[in-house]
Amino acid sequence: MTSIQSILQGDQRALARMLTEIENDTPTGRQGLDALYLHAGKAHTIGITGPSGCGKSTLLNALVRQMRAIHAGGQIAVIAVDPTSPFTGGALLGDRVRMRDLALDEGVFVRSMATRGALGGLARSTQAVCMALDAVGYDPILIETVGAGQDEVEIARLAHTTLVVEAPGLGDEVQAFKAGILEIADVLVVNKSDQPGAEQLKQALDAMLEMGYALQMNEAQPKPNSPVWVPPVLSTIALDGKGVLELIGVIDEHKMWLKQSGEWERRERVRLMAWIENIFREAVWQRWQGEQSAYDMEQAIEQVMKRKLSPYQAVERLLKK
Amino acid sequence: MEKVSMEKKIRVLIAKPGLDGHDRGAKVIARAMRDAGMEVIYTGLRQTPEMIANAALQEDVDVVGLSILSGAHMTLVPRVLELLKENKQNNVLVFVGGIIPEEDGKQLRALGVRGVFGPGTAMAEVVAEIHKAMGEAST
Numbered sequence: 001m002t003s004i005q006s007i008l009q010g011d012q013r014a015l016a017r018m019l020t021e022i023e024n025d026t027p028t029g030r031q032g033l034d035a036l037y038l039h040a041g042k043a044h045t046i047g048i049t050g051p052s053g054c055g056k057s058t059l060l061n062a063l064v065r066q067m068r069a070i071h072a073g074g075q076i077a078v079i080a081v082d083p084t085s086p087f088t089g090g091a092l093l094g095d096r097v098r099m100r101d102l103a104l105d106e107g108v109f110v111r112s113m114a115t116r117g118a119l120g121g122l123a124r125s126t127q128a129v130c131m132a133l134d135a136v137g138y139d140p141i142l143i144e145t146v147g148a149g150q151d152e153v154e155i156a157r158l159a160h161t162t163l164v165v166e167a168p169g170l171g172d173e174v175q176a177f178k179a180g181i182l183e184i185a186d187v188l189v190v191n192k193s194d195q196p197g198a199e200q201l202k203q204a205l206d207a208m209l210e211m212g213y214a215l216q217m218n219e220a221q222p223k224p225n226s227p228v229w230v231p232p233v234l235s236t237i238a239l240d241g242k243g244v245l246e247l248i249g250v251i252d253e254h255k256m257w258l259k260q261s262g263e264w265e266r267r268e269r270v271r272l273m274a275w276i277e278n279i280f281r282e283a284v285w286q287r288w289q290g291e292q293s294a295y296d297m298e299q300a301i302e303q304v305m306k307r308k309l310s311p312y313q314a315v316e317r318l319l320k321k
Numbered sequence: 322m323e324k325v326s327m328e329k330k331i332r333v334l335i336a337k338p339g340l341d342g343h344d345r346g347a348k349v350i351a352r353a354m355r356d357a358g359m360e361v362i363y364t365g366l367r368q369t370p371e372m373i374a375n376a377a378l379q380e381d382v383d384v385v386g387l388s389i390l391s392g393a394h395m396t397l398v399p400r401v402l403e404l405l406k407e408n409k410q411n412n413v414l415v416f417v418g419g420i421i422p423e424e425d426g427k428q429l430r431a432l433g434v435r436g437v438f439g440p441g442t443a444m445a446e447v448v449a450e451i452h453k454a455m456g457e458a459s460t
Binding site: 012013016017019020024084085088089090091092093094096097100103104109110111112114116 | 359375
């Protein structure tokens with residue numbers, strides 16, 4: 001039996017090894033991706049992002065536990081991303097500390113990933129790893145980003161449903177009006193909602209959404225069968241599971257909305273296009289690199305250093321060679 | 322800054338099996354391995370051997386480091402080794418840190434533990450030992 005067959009039949013060891021090959025971008029990993037791709041495309045992917053300390057891992061633990069209780073048959077995968085140190089290349093992946101309840105559930109597959117220098121809150125191979133888990137039949141797949149600030153928005157492109165988690169005490173309400181992370185939310189979650197300031201935070205988020213969507217709805221005439229999805233704001237206390245059932249209900253509603261409105265297809269298309277673009281860019285770059293190009297590059301840098309060429313002009317010349 | 326690329330990283334699971342709550346040693350070692358460029362999966366306190374083996378399987382780690390201060394190492398460590406074997410992860414290098422009497426250390430080594438580190442071990446020594454063992458494993 002080939003390893004692909006074992007993987008598709010649920011061999012966790014074979015799957016885990018393949019995920020390592022994929023992460024390291026080896027020839028075996030690429031062959032695996034080619035074979036697994038044909039089986040993927042079914043899973044609902046759910047992204048969880050938000051600032052450090054807002055309770056993403058704890059919420060994820062509570063979500064998966066309750067999802068397993070509701071749909072006992074379904075197997076769930078979790079991808080937890082933590083940052084790689086830019087100085088040593090090492091990483092401390094600590095999300096499992098908060099996922100104790102999942103550690104012995106055979107229907108849950110948890111994989112920790114380091115960003116390995118990628119910005120945007122995910123690793124370069126998170127998408128590929130997610131696809132492999134999808135091919136095996138894990139559904140849903142939950143992806144936790146690194147503790148995100150304001151610009152880690154890659155997750156919105158990868159996930160069908162993006163949860164942005166906030167918690168009181170992490171910033172004043174002006175933060176809510178900034179561009180970036182809040183704009184990618186399909187669902188907003190105020191976690192630690194028993195803490196002081198939670199009610200104000202929820203009100204600020206509600207106000208922000210009202211403003212944004214009032215403008216949008218007046219301008220664009222939404223088609224009757226694809227009404228605009230207005231992200232709801234939910235309150236949770238992840239530690240004792242409060243509000244988590246309601247959150248699962250909203251996630252399911254969002255999935256239904258995606259399917260009925262045609263947005264599922266549209267997002268899939270955007271995602272795959274970005275993926276192809278990324279692979280293409282990397283491939284062209286790698287093909288271009290060689291001995292002669294290293295020499296040409298050295299020459300170009302000299303010229304740019306001496307301010308005889310601007311960086312743009314240098315690239316123009318390199319491309320003409 | 323060092324270039325971070327797709328080359329093979331050593332993946333390590335640091336776990337604290339058993340019931341004692343002293344995780345400082347585990348945290349220090351996790352940090353040292355991170356600083357040595359490894360990807361360290363830290364699982365926290367009170368892990369059962371089953372939880373550890375399951376995490377080692379899903380995370381496809383090269384190394385498992387167990388920190389035990391409770392004195393229960395002669396029950397916990399063999400059980401972890403057994404479960405790793407059941408999962409066909411015989412190639413995973415197992416290290417044990419903590420207060421381990423010399424005689425027990427010998428027995429654990431005989432069972433397949435690659436190294437036993439007591440209090441006062443220099444971090445550099447642990448890191449060097451892992452690199453050495455990884456080098457032997459890949460040849």
